[in-house]
Amino acid sequence: MIRIVLFxxxxxxxxxxxxxxxxxxxxxxRLKGSDTMLILAQQLADAYMTINPEVxxxxxxxxxxxxxxxxxxxxxxxxxASRLINPQEAQxxxxxxxxxxxxxxxxxxxxxxxxxxxxxxxxxxxxxLDLIFSGQIDDWLVFTDFxxxxxxxxxxxxxxxxxxxxxxxxxxxxxxxxxxxxxxxxAVTQLITRDKNAIGYxxxxxxxxxxxxxxxxxxxxxxxxxNDTYPLARYLYFYTIDVPDQQVRRFIDWVIGPxxxxxxxxxxxxxxxD
Amino acid sequence: xxxxxxxxxxLILLLHTTLWAQFQPQANSDSLKKYLNFLGSDKLQGRGTGxxxxxxxxxxxxxxxxxxxxxPAGDNNTYFQHIPMHGSLPLPQSTLELHFEKERIYLNxxxxxxxxxxxxxxxxxxxxxxxxxxxxxxxxxxxYNDYLDLDVSNKIVVVxxxxxxxxxxxxxxxxxxxxxxxxxxSKIRTAISRGAIGTVxxxxxxxxxxxxxxxxxxxxxxxDVSLPAQVTSHLGVLLNPDKNELLFKxxxxxxxxxxxxxxxxxxxxxxxxxxxxxxGVFTHRQFKSQNVVxxxxxxxxxxxxxxxxxxxxxxxxxxxxxxxxxSIYNGVMDNAVGTAxxxxxxxxxxxxxxxxxxxxxxxxFCGEEKGxxxxxxxxDHPYAPLYKTIGMVNVDGLSAMGKFLSxxxxxxxxxxxxxxxxxxxxxxxxxxxxxxxxxxADESFNRSDQVSFAQSGIPSILLLEGFLYExxxxxxxxxxxxxxxxxxxxxxxxxLKQPLDYNAIxxxxxxxxxxCNRLLNISETPQWNENAPFRYxxxxxxxxxx
Numbered sequence: 001m002i003r004i005v006l007f008x009x010x011x012x013x014x015x016x017x018x019x020x021x022x023x024x025x026x027x028x029x030r031l032k033g034s035d036t037m038l039i040l041a042q043q044l045a046d047a048y049m050t051i052n053p054e055v056x057x058x059x060x061x062x063x064x065x066x067x068x069x070x071x072x073x074x075x076x077x078x079x080x081a082s083r084l085i086n087p088q089e090a091q092x093x094x095x096x097x098x099x100x101x102x103x104x105x106x107x108x109x110x111x112x113x114x115x116x117x118x119x120x121x122x123x124x125x126x127x128x129l130d131l132i133f134s135g136q137i138d139d140w141l142v143f144t145d146f147x148x149x150x151x152x153x154x155x156x157x158x159x160x161x162x163x164x165x166x167x168x169x170x171x172x173x174x175x176x177x178x179x180x181x182x183x184x185x186x187a188v189t190q191l192i193t194r195d196k197n198a199i200g201y202x203x204x205x206x207x208x209x210x211x212x213x214x215x216x217x218x219x220x221x222x223x224x225x226x227n228d229t230y231p232l233a234r235y236l237y238f239y240t241i242d243v244p245d246q247q248v249r250r251f252i253d254w255v256i257g258p259x260x261x262x263x264x265x266x267x268x269x270x271x272x273x274d
Numbered sequence: 275x276x277x278x279x280x281x282x283x284x285l286i287l288l289l290h291t292t293l294w295a296q297f298q299p300q301a302n303s304d305s306l307k308k309y310l311n312f313l314g315s316d317k318l319q320g321r322g323t324g325x326x327x328x329x330x331x332x333x334x335x336x337x338x339x340x341x342x343x344x345x346p347a348g349d350n351n352t353y354f355q356h357i358p359m360h361g362s363l364p365l366p367q368s369t370l371e372l373h374f375e376k377e378r379i380y381l382n383x384x385x386x387x388x389x390x391x392x393x394x395x396x397x398x399x400x401x402x403x404x405x406x407x408x409x410x411x412x413x414x415x416x417x418y419n420d421y422l423d424l425d426v427s428n429k430i431v432v433v434x435x436x437x438x439x440x441x442x443x444x445x446x447x448x449x450x451x452x453x454x455x456x457x458x459x460s461k462i463r464t465a466i467s468r469g470a471i472g473t474v475x476x477x478x479x480x481x482x483x484x485x486x487x488x489x490x491x492x493x494x495x496x497x498d499v500s501l502p503a504q505v506t507s508h509l510g511v512l513l514n515p516d517k518n519e520l521l522f523k524x525x526x527x528x529x530x531x532x533x534x535x536x537x538x539x540x541x542x543x544x545x546x547x548x549x550x551x552x553x554g555v556f557t558h559r560q561f562k563s564q565n566v567v568x569x570x571x572x573x574x575x576x577x578x579x580x581x582x583x584x585x586x587x588x589x590x591x592x593x594x595x596x597x598x599x600x601s602i603y604n605g606v607m608d609n610a611v612g613t614a615x616x617x618x619x620x621x622x623x624x625x626x627x628x629x630x631x632x633x634x635x636x637x638x639f640c641g642e643e644k645g646x647x648x649x650x651x652x653x654d655h656p657y658a659p660l661y662k663t664i665g666m667v668n669v670d671g672l673s674a675m676g677k678f679l680s681x682x683x684x685x686x687x688x689x690x691x692x693x694x695x696x697x698x699x700x701x702x703x704x705x706x707x708x709x710x711x712x713x714x715a716d717e718s719f720n721r722s723d724q725v726s727f728a729q730s731g732i733p734s735i736l737l738l739e740g741f742l743y744e745x746x747x748x749x750x751x752x753x754x755x756x757x758x759x760x761x762x763x764x765x766x767x768x769x770l771k772q773p774l775d776y777n778a779i780x781x782x783x784x785x786x787x788x789x790c791n792r793l794l795n796i797s798e799t800p801q802w803n804e805n806a807p808f809r810y811x812x813x814x815x816x817x818x819x820x
Binding site: 084085087088090091094095098100101102103104105106108167168171172228233234235246249252253256272273 | 360394427428463467471502557558560561562655818820
């Protein structure tokens with residue numbers, strides 16, 4: 001026997017049923033949120049709709065915060081999140097639904113530091129990243145033989161990755177005032193490929209065109225995430241308000257299952273259950 | 275006098291005959307002993323969820339089910355239902371920081387504080403303010419609200435363990451019995467719903483037994499395991515009572531003054547003029563653990579598509595903090611013995627010459643000790659649809675103290691399963707006991723896998739031996755039970771060295787066999803009683819054909 005049990009439904013008086021049915025009797029499942037998860041969600045949706053033609057998945061990015069807002073407003077069935085729900089969001093959800101939200105682990109990610117391949121830097125420490133992104137060091141000369149004004153490239157405040165990086169690397173400090181803010185991870189990597197003084201961050205799956213720098217001497221690889229050596233390992237999540245209806249559950253189960261996790265791997269993220 | 279004595283003698287003889295007519299010695303003590311000696315042995319390393327020891331136990335169980343030609347009812351025509359799980363364990367370098375105006379104090383994991391939930395959700399890089407929020411309870415039905423006019427957004431709340439208690443008002447909350455509001459997770463969820471970033475639970479000095487720090491250290495030393503789906507959580511801390519005064523160093527009241535106010539029922543909220551940060555270092559892992567599931571289909575045209583689930587959890591705690599040099603938490607009574615009983619029932623029901631009207635599903639659950647994970651997963655992914663599952667009988671923990679003369683049906687008051695059991699007991703001269711005051715009905719029912727089924731709308735029951743014995747007085751039995759829970763429960767001493775009465779285990783198995791046999795063959799479908807809190811879910815299952 002266990003010591004305590006508290007049920008999911010403690011703060012939930014109703015099971016929230018969000019999915020919609022269009023005239024053709026197709027079930028629509030809406031996903032919105034993390035830009036980091038966009039490619040992953042699109043590929044999961046393509047594969048799922050192929051085997052479940054009666055379901056239509058609608059994917060929209062905009063950042064983790066946008067996903068949570070949409071979830072609370074009832075505008076999405078699943079919020080895609082690269083960070084955990086924050087206290088204000090949970091409070092809003094509780095006020096509206098008497099539920100504080102359910103999270104589902106979907107994939108692992110090595111949050112990667114992107115550099116232009118021409119940059120001489122071969123490794124950075126967590127301390128270096130803190131100094132660079134908080135603006136305490138603003139020239140590459142500190143690390144290399146070549147001067148150059150460092151251009152930190154960051155995501156907007158609605159991004160879960162923005163917040164994750166701020167909390168885990170900057171320990172809550174503000175980003176450098178001269179940071180360049182880009183709306184999507186794709187835009188971050190595009191800027192870095194054009195500017196050899198730029199440095200940014202984002203999901204492992206987006207870093208093909210840039211150099212993904214080792215952190216504390218450890219490369220961002222699935223293996224290094226699994227063995228707990230890469231310091232910026234994180235999870236990617238789906239959120240629902242409460243226990244979702246059957247169609248949404250079935251989709252999430254499939255994502256967590258072998259077929260979904262194979263796609264997680266194909267996209268470049270880390271499957272949690274091989 | 276002689277007549278009466280003779281009559282009594284005949285009656286006793288008749289009762290005895292009836293008893294053994296019903297309890298035909300179906301179960302085999304040697305088989306039960308064999309199962310138990312394997313499942314409870316050190317070889318299985320305490321059967322922790324996600325451990326090689328539990329896999330060995332799963333293989334042992336499935337080998338037997340296969341030998342008895344029971345149909346696999348797990349994934350892909352196997353006996354195994356593979357359940358994705360996530361494990362997390364805080365490392366000793368995790369520190370809790372108290373930021374006073376001119377001083378910073380670091381508290382150490384295990385010695386000074388424990389984490390109720392571990393993992394990334396507990397991360398607080400920048401120190402935040404602490405505020406005292408009474409018991410941290412909002413209970414509209416008792417017109418009680420610790421958060422009235424209190425803004426805890428982005429703060430950490432400090433709350434007292436337990437719940438309000440009035441000597442002269444036992445109807446307020448539940449008097450001596452605790453409600454769900456007293457649970458740590460309940461306090462945490464309330465704090466989250468109010469926008470708090472963390473919850474610190476401190477000892478209420480009026481509840482002397484609630485905090486034994488050494489026991490708490492052991493309890494929280496095991497890996498925190500969850501399913502991929504989790505309710506939102508945040509930093510949840512249990513503070514060593516030795517550190518309580520520290521928290522109130524800059525507060526308007528000292529801890530002792532606070533406790534005095536609590537005794538006088540004059541608790542107030544206040545700022546502690548202190549900030550707290552948390553730097554957590556954890557190991558994480560993902561793995562799959564297994565429920566082991568088999569079915570024997572019924573033979574009746576009209577009833578074979580209805581199912582009775584008989585379940586028992588086969589996991590325990592695994593390897594933990596050594597006590598007297600022993601670090602293997604074998605979990606013989608919790609619940610190798612229930613697993614052995616279920617195996618023996620599977621053997622009995624699998625016999626070629628046995629045919630029931632309904633179908634029976636045997637489920638050996640993993641992850642029970644981690645929060646009923648296996649049974650929660652099963653009810654989400656059942657072999658047979660929930661609306662076709664008419665009842666669940668759970669086996670979790672026996673006393674095995676001797677020949678019991680009474681039984682306690684946990685959850686029997688909620689559904690027709692209780693009445694059917696009472697009928698069987700009456701036919702066999704067994705007394706049905708009320709649940710003793712130290713085993714509060716709701717709380718005990720909520721502590722094992724039967725509640726996952728009840729929550730899913732399926733009438734469920736846990737049958738326990740009562741406290742009337744042939745060779746023990748009721749007070750002796752109660753005292754033995756109390757001592758077991760105090761000294762053996764969830765310790766390495768719950769092993770094969772403790773005295774076990776295999777005849778008692780066999781007798782319990784026979785009783786359970788008779789009960790399940792009845793459920794499998796009667797035409798009546800057990801219904802929820804009108805007052806049962808789980809009734810609505812049953813109707814939902816039926817309506818949605820879940």
